[in-house]
Each structure stands twice: as structure tokens, then as C-alpha cells.
Amino acid sequence: MSVELKFSRSNRIYRPSEALEGKIVVKTHSSISHYGIRLTVKGSVNLQVRGGSAGVVESFYGAIKPIPIVNRTIEVKPSGKIGSGTSEIPFSLNLRQRDENLERFYETFHGTDISIQYLATVDISRGYLHKSLSATTEFIVESDKADLLQRPLSPEMVIFYITQDTQRHPLLPEIKSGGFRVTGKISTQCSLSGPINGELTVEASAVPIQTIDLQLFRVESILLGDKIVTETSLVQTTQASDAGFIADGDVCRNLTLPIYVILPRLLTCPTTLAGPFSIEFKVAIVISFQSELSKLHKKSDPKTPRLWLAMETLPLELVRTK
Amino acid sequence: MEFRPRNYSAENEAHALPRVRAAAHPLSAPPPPLAQVEVVDRGNTNFFDPLRGTDNDSNATSLDHDNMNESVDHQPTKEWTSFRRLLMQRFPVSKMVSVSSMPDVLMRGGKLHDKSSTNMHLEELDDPQKFADEGVKTITWQEYVSRLHELKDEITRSWLAEDRVTSLKLSIKVAKLLMDTSVFEFYPTLFVLVTDIMDMLGNLVWQRIKRKAEFSEDGALCCNLAGIRFKGPVNHSKFFYLELAILPCWRFLLDQPLDSLQRLVMMTRGLGDPVASAYCRLYMAHCAQKLPSHDIGYLVTCVNDLRVILMQILSAKERTDKNVTLDRKLQVSLMEPTIEYIMKCIFNGLSQRQVNEVLSELGLMKNQQDLGSVSCVSIVLHHLLKELPIEVVSSNIVQILRLIEFSKDNSFDQHMNYRLLGFRLYERKSSVDIVNAVIEKVIQVIALYDSLDEYLKVVDAYTDLILQNQKDNHLNTILEGISKRARNKGVTEDEMLSLQSLVVKLLSHFKHLEDVFSLVQFPEIIDVMYGKSQDVVFLHILNMATRNGHISDPTSIQMLFEISQTLHDNIEFMNVKDDDGQVAHSISRFVHMVDYGAEMECHLAFLVDCRGAFGRLNELKETLVHSSNSLAIQALKCAKKHLSFVKSCITFSEVTIPSISAHRQFDLFLETAEVALLGGLVSHLDGLIDSAISCLHILDIIDGYRTPTDVEGLVSSIRKLCGFLIMVPGNFSLPVTYFPNNLFTVVSSQSWFEPKMRTQIFSAIILLLTTLSQKRLPYHANPQIPGNNILYYGDSSYNQELVSLSKPVLENLLSAIQQEPSQAARGIIALEACNCIASSFMLNNELSSVCLTLVETAKSCMSAQDKYLQSTIQLLSKQSPTSVGTMVSISV
Numbered sequence A: 001m002s003v004e005l006k007f008s009r010s011n012r013i014y015r016p017s018e019a020l021e022g023k024i025v026v027k028t029h030s031s032i033s034h035y036g037i038r039l040t041v042k043g044s045v046n047l048q049v050r051g052g053s054a055g056v057v058e059s060f061y062g063a064i065k066p067i068p069i070v071n072r073t074i075e076v077k078p079s080g081k082i083g084s085g086t087s088e089i090p091f092s093l094n095l096r097q098r099d100e101n102l103e104r105f106y107e108t109f110h111g112t113d114i115s116i117q118y119l120a121t122v123d124i125s126r127g128y129l130h131k132s133l134s135a136t137t138e139f140i141v142e143s144d145k146a147d148l149l150q151r152p153l154s155p156e157m158v159i160f161y162i163t164q165d166t167q168r169h170p171l172l173p174e175i176k177s178g179g180f181r182v183t184g185k186i187s188t189q190c191s192l193s194g195p196i197n198g199e200l201t202v203e204a205s206a207v208p209i210q211t212i213d214l215q216l217f218r219v220e221s222i223l224l225g226d227k228i229v230t231e232t233s234l235v236q237t238t239q240a241s242d243a244g245f246i247a248d249g250d251v252c253r254n255l256t257l258p259i260y261v262i263l264p265r266l267l268t269c270p271t272t273l274a275g276p277f278s279i280e281f282k283v284a285i286v287i288s289f290q291s292e293l294s295k296l297h298k299k300s301d302p303k304t305p306r307l308w309l310a311m312e313t314l315p316l317e318l319v320r321t322k
Numbered sequence B: 001m002e003f004r005p006r007n008y009s010a011e012n013e014a015h016a017l018p019r020v021r022a023a024a025h026p027l028s029a030p031p032p033p034l035a036q037v038e039v040v041d042r043g044n045t046n047f048f049d050p051l052r053g054t055d056n057d058s059n060a061t062s063l064d065h066d067n068m069n070e071s072v073d074h075q076p077t078k079e080w081t082s083f084r085r086l087l088m089q090r091f092p093v094s095k096m097v098s099v100s101s102m103p104d105v106l107m108r109g110g111k112l113h114d115k116s117s118t119n120m121h122l123e124e125l126d127d128p129q130k131f132a133d134e135g136v137k138t139i140t141w142q143e144y145v146s147r148l149h150e151l152k153d154e155i156t157r158s159w160l161a162e163d164r165v166t167s168l169k170l171s172i173k174v175a176k177l178l179m180d181t182s183v184f185e186f187y188p189t190l191f192v193l194v195t196d197i198m199d200m201l202g203n204l205v206w207q208r209i210k211r212k213a214e215f216s217e218d219g220a221l222c223c224n225l226a227g228i229r230f231k232g233p234v235n236h237s238k239f240f241y242l243e244l245a246i247l248p249c250w251r252f253l254l255d256q257p258l259d260s261l262q263r264l265v266m267m268t269r270g271l272g273d274p275v276a277s278a279y280c281r282l283y284m285a286h287c288a289q290k291l292p293s294h295d296i297g298y299l300v301t302c303v304n305d306l307r308v309i310l311m312q313i314l315s316a317k318e319r320t321d322k323n324v325t326l327d328r329k330l331q332v333s334l335m336e337p338t339i340e341y342i343m344k345c346i347f348n349g350l351s352q353r354q355v356n357e358v359l360s361e362l363g364l365m366k367n368q369q370d371l372g373s374v375s376c377v378s379i380v381l382h383h384l385l386k387e388l389p390i391e392v393v394s395s396n397i398v399q400i401l402r403l404i405e406f407s408k409d410n411s412f413d414q415h416m417n418y419r420l421l422g423f424r425l426y427e428r429k430s431s432v433d434i435v436n437a438v439i440e441k442v443i444q445v446i447a448l449y450d451s452l453d454e455y456l457k458v459v460d461a462y463t464d465l466i467l468q469n470q471k472d473n474h475l476n477t478i479l480e481g482i483s484k485r486a487r488n489k490g491v492t493e494d495e496m497l498s499l500q501s502l503v504v505k506l507l508s509h510f511k512h513l514e515d516v517f518s519l520v521q522f523p524e525i526i527d528v529m530y531g532k533s534q535d536v537v538f539l540h541i542l543n544m545a546t547r548n549g550h551i552s553d554p555t556s557i558q559m560l561f562e563i564s565q566t567l568h569d570n571i572e573f574m575n576v577k578d579d580d581g582q583v584a585h586s587i588s589r590f591v592h593m594v595d596y597g598a599e600m601e602c603h604l605a606f607l608v609d610c611r612g613a614f615g616r617l618n619e620l621k622e623t624l625v626h627s628s629n630s631l632a633i634q635a636l637k638c639a640k641k642h643l644s645f646v647k648s649c650i651t652f653s654e655v656t657i658p659s660i661s662a663h664r665q666f667d668l669f670l671e672t673a674e675v676a677l678l679g680g681l682v683s684h685l686d687g688l689i690d691s692a693i694s695c696l697h698i699l700d701i702i703d704g705y706r707t708p709t710d711v712e713g714l715v716s717s718i719r720k721l722c723g724f725l726i727m728v729p730g731n732f733s734l735p736v737t738y739f740p741n742n743l744f745t746v747v748s749s750q751s752w753f754e755p756k757m758r759t760q761i762f763s764a765i766i767l768l769l770t771t772l773s774q775k776r777l778p779y780h781a782n783p784q785i786p787g788n789n790i791l792y793y794g795d796s797s798y799n800q801e802l803v804s805l806s807k808p809v810l811e812n813l814l815s816a817i818q819q820e821p822s823q824a825a826r827g828i829i830a831l832e833a834c835n836c837i838a839s840s841f842m843l844n845n846e847l848s849s850v851c852l853t854l855v856e857t858a859k860s861c862m863s864a865q866d867k868y869l870q871s872t873i874q875l876l877s878k879q880s881p882t883s884v885g886t887m888v889s890i891s892v
Helices: A056-061 A173-178 A237-243 A292-296 B008-015 B058-072 B078-090 B141-160 B164-179 B186-215 B218-229 B237-245 B247-253 B257-268 B274-288 B297-315 B328-346 B352-361 B369-373 B378-387 B390-395 B397-406 B414-427 B432-446 B452-468 B472-489 B493-509 B513-517 B522-528 B531-545 B554-573 B582-593 B600-613 B618-637 B643-659 B662-679 B682-699 B708-725 B738-749 B755-773 B796-819 B823-840 B845-861 B867-879 B883-891
Strands: A002-007 A019-028 A032-034 A037-048 A063-077 A080-082 A085-094 A114-124 A133-141 A157-163 A180-187 A189-191 A195-205 A209-224 A227-234 A245-248 A256-262 A277-289 A309-319 B096-099 B137-140
Touching: A002 A114, A002 A133, A019 A037, A019 A114, A019 A133, A037 A085, A063 A085, A063 A114, A157 A277, A157 A309, A180 A277, A180 A309, A189 A195, A195 A209, A195 A245, A195 A277, A209 A256, A245 A256, A256 B257, B078 B186, B078 B328, B137 B141, B141 B164, B141 B186, B164 B186, B164 B274, B186 B274, B186 B328, B237 B274, B257 B274, B257 B297, B274 B297, B274 B328, B297 B328, B297 B352, B297 B378, B328 B378, B352 B390, B378 B397, B378 B414, B390 B397, B390 B414, B397 B414, B397 B432, B414 B432, B414 B452, B432 B452, B432 B472, B452 B472, B452 B493, B472 B493, B472 B522, B493 B522, B493 B531, B513 B522, B513 B531, B531 B554, B531 B582, B554 B582, B554 B600, B582 B618, B600 B618, B600 B643, B618 B643, B618 B662, B643 B662, B643 B682, B662 B682, B662 B708, B682 B708, B682 B738, B708 B738, B708 B755, B738 B755, B738 B796, B755 B796, B755 B823, B796 B823, B796 B845, B823 B845, B823 B867, B845 B867
Parallel strands: A189 A309
Antiparallel strands: A002 A019, A019 A085, A032 A080, A037 A063, A037 A114, A114 A133, A157 A180, A180 A195, A195 A256, A209 A227, A209 A245, A209 A277, A277 A309, B096 B137
16 A cells, blocks of 8 residues: 655646646555545745854754744545555645735755755545555745746856965965966856856966866855854755866966856755845855875865865855746 | 682682671760659658647758758768777877776776666765875776777666666766876777767667657656756766767757857866867767757867967976876877867868858958968968868968968977978969969978978979979979988988979979980989889889880980889899889880881890890790891881891890790790791791790690680680691691691690690691692782792692691591580580581591581580571581481481
8 A cells, every 4th residue: 555646747846826736646455445635735944053153052952943834735535435456636736825925935945954845745544443644745846937036137247366365274385476366257146047157267377277166155044043043055065076167177278268057956046035044155166276285185175275275255146037 | 538629719708798887986975875763762751750849831840850860870970980990090009008097987897786776976976086096007908998898888788778877877987087198199099989988878868868759748758858957067077078979969958059069168178188178179079060050160169279278288398287297299199180170070061251250260360461470380270271172272372371481389390281281282273373472482481491301291292383383493493402402411211202202293294204304403313212212213214204105215215224124123132022013014115115216236236135134024025025026027128138137036036935934935936937937037937836836845834824815815826826837838858747747746645735625726727738738828928938839739749648637637626526524615616626627628428427426416515596506507518418418407
């Protein structure tokens, strides 16, 4: 006996104004009777404080009460019987009720401290004698088209330049003395469905370059009492070297390299500034110079400034576009 | 037995075919064939493209269908295949490949097989272990290659087994191998192998998407597209190759796949290693060819980027990379094929306007004013020059010369660009002004060259142009330049080849040898040549000299004789193979073409010299015999008879023939005998015929002489001898039938004469004897020598002897027919013999029955309707209207 939820869309992306549709698939060897099949949709913002700028006491309390977004149950089928074999029961549920327009549907997001999640649960209750059957599946919520930014994406680019003098951390002596200069520009606003655009030019570097990476950070802030706890973490730490690749090896000087980074799904969402919490992003251009030292610290925290690294961090606003 | 009296002239008239004027010349061109109806196969057009929806017009559908099939047709194009082969040949792989860090994908077994869990992240591919081993490892390249082949199979297998994640994962690992350029010369081979795998993967993906698109509804399609989405824009170099491999699939996702191409070009700049990035661009160019239509803008960007990179490699002298320890020269040579291929792609089928656009995109077409500042990396320039349409070359010649002049760097030798320009200009006839300007400029430039090699390489390319435009002063200048440099330093082997090509061009340009030798420096240049090149040039000179009729100038003859002698001696001493007998043939031709005119003694002396000098050449000796024979005939034709000279010619031939290989001797003896008969030298004549017949004895020993043509040739020569013997007067010291008898004895005693040959020869002897018995012979050669009919007029014993010889010949003839193994052949030779007998003898009863038997034999071997059989029976009944005729007609 098993029950499963299948959504009408294979990518499971729905907008708040749309109906969540799909079917409940029940597989059973013998026919079963039940007291009703119910579908529950639940969405919430889960907040948690771990380390970061939070104090010891706060971290003890850890989880903070989640902020509910939606919680609705409908009866798909009144009590009855399900025949043996595979049965498919279709369902449809409007996410946003017409009368109550209070809820704000944040987009699905999975971060370190903040997680915005939408779950659909099916329950088939079978009275006290039998265990009720249930299944839960996550679906993804994206902003309504109507709510999207109406003005076009700002084409504004921020110009940056990185030299040995812009670095606030100590560098290896040969890097410091030899000098380097990397310039470029990068978009300040970026569509979630598009790439991060920009360009970069290595104008000079005495020490050969190992790699140039673009790292994407999320900045999650939670209002805790009268304090704001902020945590900055690398998005997709594990794939950092792949996702943010700009250059590999000692690239040709004065040749403009494109910056073109596709944003990972689920791990990003539009920049959100809500009352109790906020989700923001920033990018860092990290230049790694060839050095014996770097080989010894292969898997180090990217946030830590190292002697052979030079970096520049810039804010980035993510938006959902049509 | 009695010979049939014959009237040859009457018979000739009776049998002559009526002559009719033909309407058309048999060799004139045939009338044009009927126009063929063109059959066009439209192929299977009932294809429905699901991506097009229903709003398309039929035209668009069929077009798209074509495109689809084109891309589906995943066989690599011919060009790419040959390019890959050349690439691998160009960089032969040494036995061992050192790999600075052994990629785990090359390790056999290992953890390749245990990663069934599909949710492993791609980042695993960055194996941290890899950096732990710093030591350089080596594996043999065979091992490397065989491992790659295994991987290819593995990828296909797992793809087909629906385990596509494994397949992709392996592909990524394979693509990653291309990151390591420290394998030096192995890199191109590695590239070929890896891209082969990538191409295959691209096809698998394409096939799958296409199948999905064809057979499932929209929902599944979307899902699938999402499936490749994750593989698409991933931003790391090792994914480049994957993304490129699936480039054709982009059309399912985007309206403008070209945009992604432009992006990829830009991203390739992020690859720091020049070689790796060059090959990445190469693969991109290759993959883009699969797209139904594409712009070349991205390729131009590629070339520009490569140029910038090359410039930096060449200029950065002090910078030493620890990772990039490749020798700079090797690096450039590794990159060269990529430039070559991309250039080819760019200029493939461009219009003039487009070419100009490309040139200005490449930054090479600036205003006339600031030409001086434009320069290019010479290796890029070289391949550009190679691919530029020739019209563009000639219309922009000034700029191009400037470019070559200012592009002087280590990546490519400047003189090779000048050389290439020369060859390109010669491709099509350019205006005289342009050519003159170029030649003058180039001659100025090369005047400064010190090295003969460089000088020759450039000059070689311009020789054709100079000759074409008849610039004698330039020609003299360059010849002087060559001889000056050759005098100073001598000529090396490599230079010899250029020199050879140049001299051959000169020789083929001029019509007469005298013109070439009148060039001041030419003899001197010929003198510095040696070895194989000298042979080639000498052969050319020889052929040229014999091309235009007879050679009568004694100095020319002397020079050519010396040249021939050198060639001949080179065969002897240098062990140079004269495989196709070219040298022998040319020398023979030279000897044949020599003509001293009235100075016949000199000519004969020349022939004697030749015999002494060219002892090794068999073919030549034959020519010598022919020449001396024709010399004798020529002497005979003269008003004053030089009988002694003719005698010495014939003696020369007589002495020369025995040193020639046996199977040619018979013909030569016969030919000389004919000349002797014409000259009336009866004593020589008898000796020559004797030698001819006796050389049939020697033939037996030579076994190789058995090809059907040879045999037929010999038989016809022997028959010719029989015909010739009719004119040969009898010698009273010898029996009347001395020669026919000798011939008969030889032929019947030599077992290797096949039955068919025997029949033919014996028939010829019988006909000879019959003819000799006639009161009037059919032909004479020399009216001063009386024929046998006059010599033996009224001599009854003469006729007796002829008859007595004809008896054993006839017997042998009949038995030879029975020995013929092949049935069809037996029938024909029986008829031949029958005809011979019937026309030679008066048919008495005995002979009639013989003829009848022969006809029976023929009947048993061939169909009764055979025309030859019919006409033979007719002849028989005509010759003997009495008994035999009736017998024959009854039996028929």
C-alpha cells in the first residue's frame, strides 16, 4: 500500500495565483475504505540562528518560531472506498484565496539560517483501527507575474578594479611588490533566470594567475529581539569552483574575459527585505595567484582572506523577471 | 604430291573486298547522347517536426527536415576526418607520455564502477587526491589510447543502458584530460581521441532529444529539455567541451543558438593555457560546422584572440611560468593547426564583400595612410594568406606586402610568407603591373638574405611568375644570386630540392635547350648540383632535348652524351634504382633522335661510342641496332653507293645483337637480314638468317618468355621469316631447302612449341614451299638479286626437294593438330591447316581424305553453322569438284 503525490508540472513550479494541480496515486493490493482524502498545503519561513553574529545565548535557543505563509486543507474526496490496483485521484487547489489577500508568498529558498518551504501533504484517514496513509512533497513557489518588477532590469554596471593596494589583508611579498591590476564591470541587478553578466580584464600581474573565480554569497539577516543577526555564506559551497569560473590558468593580459554565471535554482531567490528577516546577495571576484602555499590549503573557507588571494566584494540584487 | 600452281595477282584481285567511301570518319566525335532525364530523389518528406507546431507552411517543414537530417547525420565530415589524421601525423607520439598527475579516469578499475548513486555531485570530479601526488608519472601512449577507447565504449554502454549520469560523468572526466597540456606532442592526438568521444556523446544526446521530440507529447519534451539544461551553461573549462558537443541541441531551447556560440568564444579566453585554449577554439569551430547555419563572426573573434595570445607568447621573454614549461617554439607549432583549421572555416565560400569585412574585422585593412602601423603575427598571416581568395590577394597586394614586411617574429619564418605569396599570385593570371611590383619588391628583400636555403625557397615560388612575364633581367638576377650563394657555401641536401624544383621550372618553360643554356649562370648552377636532384634535372634536359625532333648539333650531342653517361653511371655506382626504366628510355630516345645528316660515319662512330658507354641498358642496344640498320638504309638510298659503309653498319648490328636478351634477338636478326638483302649482301644474309633460326634454340632456356603476347609475337615473326625466305636466293653450296628445313627441325625438336604454334609455323612452311615452287614469285626485294624461280628455272630436282620436305612437315602438322588440348582451338587450327593444304596442293585422293578428316575434326569441335567451317567446305568442294567435294557435301 502506498500513496504518492504527482504534480501536473514536472518542475513543480507554481505561482501563488495559480492552482496547484496534480493527482494522488494510490497503489494497493486490496481495496480499502477510508474516511476521506485530504490535501494540506503548508508554507512557512523557518528561521534559525547558528553562530554568526549571534551570541552564545541566542544560539542556545536556536530555532525561532516560524512565520506561517499559508496553511490550507481541502477534502479531495469524501469517505469511500478505493479499489485494488493503482488509483489516481486528481486534485486542484488555489494557493491564494480571493478574499484573504494578506499572505505574502515569498519564493522558495533554502539557505543556512532561513528556509522558505512549501509542502503539500495528502492524508487518507482510515479510522482508528488502521494507520492513515500520507505522503508529503515539496513544491516550488515563484512570484506571480503580476507582482513582478514592471520596470526593465537596470542595465547599470558597477566598475571595479582590484590591485595590491585595494586589499585589506596581507599578501605574499612577491604579489605585493610585483603588483597586479584587474579591472572590470559587473551588473548590480540580475534576473534569476539569466546569468550574472559582466566582464573583466587582467591588465597586469607579475605573479602568474592560477584562477579567477566569481563567488556568490547570500546574506541572511534575522531580527532577533532588538538585534539583527546576520550570516554570510557561500551559495553552493560545494560547486564553487565550477559555478563561478571565469579564468583558469594564467590568462592573456588585456584580453576582456566575459563574466557569465548561471544562478543555481532553489539556492537563490529574489532579494527579499521583509520585516523579521531579509535575504540579500553579494558577489566576490576572487583572484588566486600561483603559489606553493595555495596547494597546501586546498579546501579552505573561501571567506578567509589568504596570502595568495585578492578579492573584491560587490552587492548584487536578484530579481524575478518575466 | 603435287604443288598447286597459283596466280597470286589474280587471286589477290578476286579476294579483294570492294571499297566503299565511308560517310563519317571512324574516329570523329560521336553524336551527343540523348539528354538524360534527371531523377531527383526528394527523400522521405512525410516527417513531422513537433517543435514547429501546426502553423508552419509546408515549405518550412521540409527545409527544417533537411537541416535536421543534416545534423543527425553524425558522420564526421570528410574534412574533419582528414584534418584529424593530418594532425596526428604531424605530431608523432613518442613512446612514453609523462603525465604530471595521473588522472584517475585513466586508472583501470578503481571507482569508476561503483558510482551508481545518481545524486553524487559533479564536484567529485575535482578529486582532491589529484593534487597530492606531485611526481611525474609515465605511461605508454598505447596504454593511454586503449584506455580512452575503453572509456568510449563504457560511455556508450552506460548511455544506452539508461545510466546517463554515469555516462556524462565519465565524459566530463575525459574532457578534463584536455586540461593538461604538459603532454606536449601527445596533445593533438589526445585532442583527437577526446573530441571523438565528445562528438559521440553529442550525437547520443541529439538522438535522444530528437526521439523524445518525435514521439512524446509536450510535457515529456519540456522535462527532457530541462534535463539537458543542467549540462548546458556550466561555466568551467572542462564543461566547454561538453557544451560544444551538444551545441546542435541548442536549437531545441533557443531561437538563436549563435548567441551561445559568441558567449562561448568569449569564455574561451578564460583558459589561461594557450595551447588548451587554441584547441578549445578548434573544437568550437568544428562543432559549429554542424549547426544548420552559422555566422563566422565568432571565428574571427577566435583568430583575433589567438593573435593576441601569440603576440604575448612571443613578446614575453622574461616571463617564465612554472606550469607552462613548454618550449615556446613547440607551443606555437602545436597551435598552428588550430589556426589553419579556423582560417579554413572562415574563408569557406565567402563573397568578396564578406572577405573584406573579415579582413577589416581582423584589423588588417586600415586606411592607406597608416599602413605602416599594421602588423600581424606571421603565423596567422601565413594561414590567412593561404586561404584568402586570389582576387583579394591581387587587389590588395601592396597592403599584403607591407604586412609581410612588418610581420617578422619567431612564430613563422618571414621568407616562407614571401614564398607563399609567390605561389598564390601564380594561381591566377594577375595584371603585369602587380606582378612586376611584387617581384621587384621581393627581389630587393631577398637580396639581403645570406642563406641560400631561404633565398632558394623564395625564388622558387617566383620563378614561374618571372618566366610567365618574361622578365629576363630578373631571371638573370636571381640566377646570379643563387650561384653567388652556392659558390660561397656549397649546397646542402635540402637546398638541392629547392634548386631542383627551380631548374625544372626553368627547363619546362623554355622550348629549346639552347635558350636555357644561353642564360649566363645556368651551366654553373647545373654544375653545383649532385645526387638525386642532378639525375632529375638531367633527365629533364634529356627529355627536353629529344622533344623537338632530331638533334644534329655536335656540341649538343656531346653534352647530352655526357649527361646520359652520368645518368647511366649513377645507376651503376650510386645504386640509384631506375625502376620504371625512365632513364633507359630517355637515353634510348636521345640516341634515336641523334641525326648527323650526311656525316654517316660520324653517326656510326657515335653508335659505337654509345655501345661502349651504356653497356647496362638493354633497351638502348636495341635502339642502336635499329639506328645502325636505318643508317644502312639511308646509305643505300644515297646516290653513290657506300657499300662498305652499309657492310660496316650490318656488321655493327650483327655484333651488337648477341648481347641483347634472347627474346628480342630473333626480330633484330630478321630486321638486319632484311637490310642485308636490300643491300645485296648475300653472304651476310645467310649468316643472319642462320643466327635467327639458331637463336630459337636459346629461347628454350628462357622460361619467362611465355606470355601469350610474346608467343604470338614470336609466331608472327617466324611467319614473317617464312615470307622473307621467298625472296632469299638459294646458295649453291647449301641444299635448296636448307633454311626451311632448319626451321622445321628446330620447331619440331623444341618441346616448348605448343601445338597451336606448331600448326601455324608448319602451315607457314608449307605455304613457303608451295610459293617457292611457283614459276612466278609474288614479290621481289632487290632486282639485282635473282629469285629462286630464275636461279633454279627448269631444275626438276629443285621441285623434288621442295616436295620431299613438305611431306614430313605435313605429317607433323597433322599430328600437332591432334595434340591441341583445347577443343575450340583444335577446331580452328584444323580448319587453318585444311585451308593451307587445299590451297597448296593438288588434291589427290590421299590428300582429300586428309582434308576430310580435318573437316570432321573441326565439325566435332565447333558448330556446323560456323562461318569459317562453311567457307572451308566451300573451298574444298571448289578445289576438288569431283570425289572430295561430293564426300564433303554428303557428310554435311
